[in-house]
Each structure stands twice: as structure tokens, then as C-alpha cells.
Amino acid sequence: MDPTPFIDLKAQFLALRPQIEKALVNVAAATQFIGGPEVGQLEKALAAFVGGGEVIGCANGTDALTLPLLAWEVGPGDAVFCPSFTFVATAEVVALRGATPIFVDVDPQTYNLSPEDLERKIQLVFKKGRLKPKVVIPVDLFGLPADFPAIKAIAKKFDILVLEDAAQGFGGEIFGQKAGLLADAGATSFFPAKPLGCYGDGGAVLVRDPHLAEVIRSSRSHGQGSSKYEHVRLGVNSRLDTLQAAILLEKLSVFPNELEARQKVAQGYNELLSDQIIKPVVPEGYYSAWAQYTVRVPAQLRSGLIQYLKEAGVPANIYYPLGLHQQPYYKQLAGKDFDASCPETEKAALEVLSLPMHPYLSDETLARISSLVNQGLELGAK
Ligand SMILES: Cc1ncc(COP(=O)(O)O)c(C=O)c1O
Known part of the structure; x- marks a missing residue:
């Protein structure tokens, strides 16, 4: 395939x-x-x-x-x-x-x-x-x-x-x-x-x-x-x-339709992905453009899951592997005595995983990706 x-x-x-x-x-x-x-x-x-x-x-x-x-x-x-x-x-x-x-x-x-x-x-x-x-x-x-x-x-x-x-x-x-x-x-x-x-x-x-x-x-x-x-x-x-x-x-003339199609893809993932996976949250009154569909998985299972998906022909990307406050160039710009800690970012950087997301993703592909993610996590957890 x-x-x-x-x-x-x-x-x-x-x-x-x-x-x-x-x-x-x-x-x-x-x-x-x-x-x-x-x-x-x-x-x-x-x-x-x-x-x-x-x-x-x-x-x-x-x-x-x-x-x-x-x-x-x-x-x-x-x-x-x-x-x-x-x-x-x-x-x-x-x-x-x-x-x-x-x-x-x-x-x-x-x-x-x-x-x-x-x-x-x-x-x-x-x-x-x-x-x-x-x-x-x-x-x-x-x-x-x-x-x-x-x-x-x-x-x-x-x-x-x-x-x-x-x-x-x-x-x-x-x-x-x-x-x-x-x-x-x-x-x-x-x-x-x-x-x-x-x-x-x-x-x-x-x-x-x-x-x-x-x-x-x-x-x-x-x-x-x-x-x-x-x-x-x-x-x-x-x-x-x-x-x-x-x-x-x-x-732009098709953008509103594409945005609606992105909502459907996100909804599909929300329904099909297992409860072991932390799914994205959209607060009440907010509408996401779904540039990415990003989940959280246990840090120790993430690289194995990426490899499992890759072998099945499904790309999954990490946005972002490091916080900017951890980046070599940026980390000391505010001075060594400045408490720049951002613990939630550091945790997220170890756990996030973005799955294929675009308005032309078919129901069939969505179902296939979701079951591969569910299976990959189960295998990794064993
Ligand atoms: C959050 C954020 N800010 C700024 C940019 C910069 O946009 P561009 O690549 O068009 O310069 C990007 C795009 O990559 C982005 O994701």
C-alpha cells in the first residue's frame, strides 16, 4: 500500500x-x-x-x-x-x-x-x-x-x-x-x-x-x-x-468547506482513537482550524509507536521535540539568573504526536490510521 x-x-x-x-x-x-x-x-x-x-x-x-x-x-x-x-x-x-x-x-x-x-x-x-x-x-x-x-x-x-x-x-x-x-x-x-x-x-x-x-x-x-x-x-x-x-x-473560495472537512476528520479521530490516548481539547466557544491533530501518548511508547506507524506507511510527526526555552541559542537570552522554567512544555515535548490531518482524508484512511495507532500502543504497552 x-x-x-x-x-x-x-x-x-x-x-x-x-x-x-x-x-x-x-x-x-x-x-x-x-x-x-x-x-x-x-x-x-x-x-x-x-x-x-x-x-x-x-x-x-x-x-x-x-x-x-x-x-x-x-x-x-x-x-x-x-x-x-x-x-x-x-x-x-x-x-x-x-x-x-x-x-x-x-x-x-x-x-x-x-x-x-x-x-x-x-x-x-x-x-x-x-x-x-x-x-x-x-x-x-x-x-x-x-x-x-x-x-x-x-x-x-x-x-x-x-x-x-x-x-x-x-x-x-x-x-x-x-x-x-x-x-x-x-x-x-x-x-x-x-x-x-x-x-x-x-x-x-x-x-x-x-x-x-x-x-x-x-x-x-x-x-x-x-x-x-x-x-x-x-x-x-x-x-x-x-x-x-x-x-x-x-x-480561499474552498477554504470554508475545507475547514468543515477538517472538523470531521478531527471528530473521526476523537471517536476512533482509544481512551488510552489523550486527545486534543477545544474549549467551549472555540473553533480550531486543525492545522494539526495532536495527541499525547506515554513518553516511553512514543518512538516505538512512530516506528510501528512508519512501517505501515503512516507518517506521524513531533511538533515540537524541545521547548524554545531549552534550545541552545534561546535558553540564556534572558540571563542566567532568570527562572525560565516551563515544565508543562517540557512534558508535552516528550509526549505529543501529530497524526495525518488534511481535508481530503477519507473515512477509510482515517479508520485505518486510528486502528494502527490503537494497536501500536497496545503492542508497545505489552
Ligand atoms: C507558529 C508559527 N509562527 C510563525 C511561522 C512562520 O511562518 P513562515 O514559515 O511562513 O515564515 C510558522 C510557520 O512555520 C509557525 O508555525
């Missing part, structure tokens, strides 16, 4: 092939590869999808995080709070600005930033007195929005800004409010494996404040002023290609 893809981009392409081919040829024929009309059309369509605000396309999700930090003049001496359990880009952008990432532990059920530990770490930064708390970057990990109601209340109390890392969360919601627009600014990624992915790199910043939108638009194009060769601020070159925008416009 052929191996099961972890994310089936081929099935998605085949389902959309005529529209995608037409879109690609249109862009090639028009030759407006940079700043073509599809970019503006996509920005408007994305803003309509999230229910307001302004969307600014850029080159990737990492730049989408960088641009608001640049606009807020985050730099040396600033503390930026990031979850310890996330992809490195969340903290990398902070260090690149010369600011200091302060790692916050995660909730053991949702894997998202813990509001209690956030408050503790902010107090600790004040106590040490070396850095100024400036921004918190909650991540919508695995597609589930972070606890924005609680995080925003803490941010308000300490007067810090909130940047939503919705790289994995685009399509998610909290009580009907769409991910990306849940904070002072939001960043998303169109990396191919993301819920809404393009055919290369791409990203977008989402904001409600028109002034901030204007600054970010200028910053993504070398700090451009009212004309192309007037530069009013420090900027970068971070544009979304017209080709990628054209592809995303086609994909």
Missing part, C-alpha cells in the same frame, strides 16, 4: 486544477508579477473572511510577525513574551529586533500560552528591572486560538501590546471572532502546509487600526512614502507575489 501523506496537497491540487491553471496562466500573461491586481483582491477577500480590519500581504509568516514589531519600535531593552511551545519563528523575530524573548509555559490541555504563567513572568521581568515588558505574542498552536480574553486582560493591566501569531490558526475562531484579528495585530503564514497555504512562501499581517496598517504597508516596501523613491521609515522588502495571491484567491 502507498504511504499515506501527512498533508495531501496533491489531492487538493487535483480538486482545484482547472481554476488554479487558469489563475496561473492569467498572471503569467499579464506579467505583473509584483504588485499585480490579485494581491489587492486577496487582501480584500481575506479582510472580508475575517470580518473586517485591513490585511497586508507579505513574503512569509515570519515577516508578518516582524512587521508589527518594527512598527511598534520593539528593540533592545524590551521584553517580548512568547510561548515556549511553538515554532522558532515566534521568538526569532524578537531576537532579530534586538529585544529579549521571555518564554511562558503553556496550558497542558490546549498547548497554548498559559495566562497564569504570563502574569508570573511579567512580574518577574519587573522584579529583575533590566527589561521593559512591551509585547506578548500568543500563538494559535495547531490551529486552536490562544486564550485571548484572559491574555488581553493581563496585557491591559500591564500596558503591553498583543501580537497574535495565527500562522497555524487562520480559520479558527473564538465565539465567532476570527483568528488573525483577535489582538492589536495578527500575523499569518501561507506556507504550503498551513490550513490556507500557497505554492511557496507567503504571509499576511492583519490589523484593525488604519494608521498601523499604513505604517506596515510602507514598511513592507522599504519604508516607502508617498512615491516609490521616497523612504520615510526603515523598512524591508517583503511582498506577497502576484502568483501566490492568485493561487490563494482560488484556495
